[in-house]
Amino acid sequence: MTSYALAGHRLDPHDGVAGMAEPVSRRSTMRIVRSAGIGLAAVVALSGGVATAQEPVTVTYLTHWVPDWVAQLEEAATAFEAQNPDVDVEIRAVPFGDLLTTLKTQAASPGGPTAAGIYNLWLPELARDGIAAPAPEEFLADITANWPASAVDGASVDDVNYGYPNEINTYALNYNKRLFEEAGIDAPPATWDELIDAAQKLTKKDGDLITQQGFGLINSWPAGVVHPFYSMVASDGGDIVDGTTPTMDSGATAEVMALYERLVGELGVTAPEMGQADANTRGPFMDNFANGSTAMMIMANWWQGSLKDAMGDSYADVATAPIPVGPGGDASRPVSYEWLTMVNGQATPEQQDAAWRFLQFINSPESGATASAMGDILMSNGIIPSRTSDIDAYSTVLTGDPFLKTYVDSLATAVPFPMILGGQELSEMIQKKLEAIEFGEMSAADAAAQAQAEATQILSQYYE
Amino acid sequence: MRGRGAIGTDRSLAPYLFIAPAALLVLATVLLPILMSGWISLHQWSMLTPITSMEWVGLDNYAAIFRDASFLRALTNTLVFAAALVFIALPLSLLLAVLIHQGRIRGSGAVLAVLFATYVIPTVAVALLWGYLLSPRGGPVNEILDAVGLPIQPWLGSPRTALWSLVLLTTWQYLGYFTTILIAGLTQVPREYYEAAEIDGAGLLTRLVRITIPLLRRPLTFAIAICVINGLGVFDAVNVLTKGGPSDSTNVVTLHAVRTAFDFGSAGRAAAMTVVLLGAVAAAVGTVLWMGRDLPDA
Numbered sequence: 001m002t003s004y005a006l007a008g009h010r011l012d013p014h015d016g017v018a019g020m021a022e023p024v025s026r027r028s029t030m031r032i033v034r035s036a037g038i039g040l041a042a043v044v045a046l047s048g049g050v051a052t053a054q055e056p057v058t059v060t061y062l063t064h065w066v067p068d069w070v071a072q073l074e075e076a077a078t079a080f081e082a083q084n085p086d087v088d089v090e091i092r093a094v095p096f097g098d099l100l101t102t103l104k105t106q107a108a109s110p111g112g113p114t115a116a117g118i119y120n121l122w123l124p125e126l127a128r129d130g131i132a133a134p135a136p137e138e139f140l141a142d143i144t145a146n147w148p149a150s151a152v153d154g155a156s157v158d159d160v161n162y163g164y165p166n167e168i169n170t171y172a173l174n175y176n177k178r179l180f181e182e183a184g185i186d187a188p189p190a191t192w193d194e195l196i197d198a199a200q201k202l203t204k205k206d207g208d209l210i211t212q213q214g215f216g217l218i219n220s221w222p223a224g225v226v227h228p229f230y231s232m233v234a235s236d237g238g239d240i241v242d243g244t245t246p247t248m249d250s251g252a253t254a255e256v257m258a259l260y261e262r263l264v265g266e267l268g269v270t271a272p273e274m275g276q277a278d279a280n281t282r283g284p285f286m287d288n289f290a291n292g293s294t295a296m297m298i299m300a301n302w303w304q305g306s307l308k309d310a311m312g313d314s315y316a317d318v319a320t321a322p323i324p325v326g327p328g329g330d331a332s333r334p335v336s337y338e339w340l341t342m343v344n345g346q347a348t349p350e351q352q353d354a355a356w357r358f359l360q361f362i363n364s365p366e367s368g369a370t371a372s373a374m375g376d377i378l379m380s381n382g383i384i385p386s387r388t389s390d391i392d393a394y395s396t397v398l399t400g401d402p403f404l405k406t407y408v409d410s411l412a413t414a415v416p417f418p419m420i421l422g423g424q425e426l427s428e429m430i431q432k433k434l435e436a437i438e439f440g441e442m443s444a445a446d447a448a449a450q451a452q453a454e455a456t457q458i459l460s461q462y463y464e
Numbered sequence: 465m466r467g468r469g470a471i472g473t474d475r476s477l478a479p480y481l482f483i484a485p486a487a488l489l490v491l492a493t494v495l496l497p498i499l500m501s502g503w504i505s506l507h508q509w510s511m512l513t514p515i516t517s518m519e520w521v522g523l524d525n526y527a528a529i530f531r532d533a534s535f536l537r538a539l540t541n542t543l544v545f546a547a548a549l550v551f552i553a554l555p556l557s558l559l560l561a562v563l564i565h566q567g568r569i570r571g572s573g574a575v576l577a578v579l580f581a582t583y584v585i586p587t588v589a590v591a592l593l594w595g596y597l598l599s600p601r602g603g604p605v606n607e608i609l610d611a612v613g614l615p616i617q618p619w620l621g622s623p624r625t626a627l628w629s630l631v632l633l634t635t636w637q638y639l640g641y642f643t644t645i646l647i648a649g650l651t652q653v654p655r656e657y658y659e660a661a662e663i664d665g666a667g668l669l670t671r672l673v674r675i676t677i678p679l680l681r682r683p684l685t686f687a688i689a690i691c692v693i694n695g696l697g698v699f700d701a702v703n704v705l706t707k708g709g710p711s712d713s714t715n716v717v718t719l720h721a722v723r724t725a726f727d728f729g730s731a732g733r734a735a736a737m738t739v740v741l742l743g744a745v746a747a748a749v750g751t752v753l754w755m756g757r758d759l760p761d762a
Contacts, residue, residue, distance in 0.1 A: 220709030
């Protein structure tokens with residue numbers, strides 16, 4: 001049922017390493033799909049792409065999850081099929097980096113995915129173009145009754161819900177307790193001044209070369225760059241947009257850019273070359289934190305499983321704390337984002353109905369051991385589920401695990417990443433400006449001004 | 465006679481009829497997508513809606529991409545990458561080809577086999593291998609540099625060195641392929657030319673410049689054209705290792721077009737980028753072929 005190979009790697013689902021386990025043939029296929037380019041995509045669109053009904057109805061569930069997660073999902077699918085013999089569920093796994101591309105290129109084809117787990121930043125465009133189907137009344141009632149309003153909002157565009165919210169992720173300061181003790185620092189920094197002071201004490205150099213950086217910044221990965229930045233901006237009382245109007249060149253946004261410039265340049269406590277992420281959203285930035293070469297950095301809760309795998313016994317050195325509050329902020333306000341499962345609006349009505357029933361099942365308490373099947377899978381890997389009953393079922397773990405507790409506590413003040421058309425392009429543009437600051441290619445002031453101009457142009461494509 | 469004339473006419477059409485199936489296949493699989501890309505580049509379209517819903521925007525997409533700092537950086541990087549391949553990989557290949565062909569390298573057959581093996585390894589595997597080799601901390605290349613007292617480098621981790629790191633691994637990958645092509649060309653050069661030149665007192669460099677390179681005109685032209693095409697179309701290594709970063713330093717046109725089409729939902733702008741890239745490839749390859757044809761035969 002699952003179309004990947006080399007099971008047995010235990011890796012975080014967000015790192016896209018599923019792709020590493022793919023047979024070469026699939027990689028080649030993906031390259032061909034990409035290489036064929038826009039012209040061939042147009043041919044696909046010309047074909048009409050209306051799925052045909054089949055007996056039994058096949059529901060293809062597209063995910064970026066890694067093999068052992070998929071294995072758990074397949075168990076739930078088998079249980080669903082036993083109760084619904086008219087439905088055949090297939091789980092299809094692709095790397096994170098190929099998830100949106102696969103969805104977009106295959107959504108209109110008869111064999112395309114019927115349901116897909118997606119990052120909610122992608123939802124506005126998928127909803128606009130009819131790829132994400134609005135939740136039918138029956139399932140909408142289930143969603144609104146069993147999920148917090150904030151989670152439902154995160155799976156909605158213009159107050160229309162488009163799927164079952166699955167997980168919520170937020171950010172916190174991750175730090176190495178052993179390095180803090182060695183530097184004589186008693187507590188994690190709560191303000192920017194404390195952050196700078198701690199970073200200076202934690203930085204070690206060999207001549208001009210930083211061998212241990214006090215504060216690490218990620219590069220070469222849009223979310224890894226922009227989410228920590230946005231968390232700092234929000235914790236300084238600002239935002240990157242006001243509705244759909246960019247606010248990049250003033251206030252907290254410009255202040256955080258200036259802080260980044262100081263950390264790398266004047267203070268010399270951040271080594272950008274130590275922050276590189278690879279295509280699987282792992283790489284040097286994670287290695288350097290895991291091996292103690294980075295003392296502090298801002299990351300999401302989902303990497304807990306990856307950290308445990310990478311650090312072994314040294315994982316005991318890891319601790320988390322709220323995002324340091326800037327001079328303009330009143331509280332730590334990390335960015336939050338959701339993953340949801342949507343149903344393909346281009347699939348046949350029979351497939352859509354079967355897909356919604358499947359989603360309802362795997363998100364219901366009856367499908368899992370401790371909570372819902374979805375909740376069980378997520379929690380077994382340190383990810384916070386969003387269904388109310390799942391959170392209740394795992395409340396002891398969520399509040400008892402010191403790593404996760406910081407994240408769970410911060411949800412009360414978390415700020416959702418703006419869900420607007422052009423959000424992905426905006427995010428990547430900001431990433432590039434921040435990296436230009438980090439690598440000394442642009443001053444913070446110039447980066448802020450250029451970011452404002454480019455953000456205005458990006459959003460003007462979609463909004464008046 | 466009338467019948468013969470008819471048969472004669474039919475025979476004159478025969479070659480066209482024979483190549484028609486292949487020509488139609490090429491038309492459908494090559495020319496049609498190119499023409500469609502050109503047509504789409506004049507529209508606004510997300511690819512998720514029927515193609516009939518495209519909105520005509522004329523040359524707006526072209527104006528937009530030339531205002532896009534990332535695209536301009538990607539175009540520059542792509543041109544630099546292709547030029548670097550031509551000026552680094554090909555001279556090295558020529559040097560290796562001459563040394564192997566003249567038997568100046570022991571076990572030249574084995575060397576050639578090893579060199580060519582790098583070409584048949586999938587680019588993704590090559591990229592992963594070099595990602596490990598060039599790892600800033602603990603990577604074998606930096607370990608060696610450190611051991612011999614040279615400063616370690618950030619390689620893929622810095623805008624200063626990332627693009628050149630990609631040139632390095634791509635050169636390594638293509639070295640054997642171009643060397644093989646040039647050795648094949650060298651086997652066609654009569655040894656008498658070299659013997660006569662030696663009698664006349666020509667040195668190694670003179671023989672290379674006055675005999676080898678002119679007589680390798682056709683394989684060299686082919687190798688340069690392939691080098692330019694592969695350089696301008698680079699994608700896999702960038703996609704696997706850097707995703708265009710850090711700070712856009714390795715962003716290339718193909719990657720930027722894919723992102724624009726699939727991540728940003730703007731097929732029109734992406735198509736405009738591919739049309740510009742196609743123009744660059746056509747201009748570069750056309751120039752190479754023209755220069756190759758213009759060289760006098762030795």
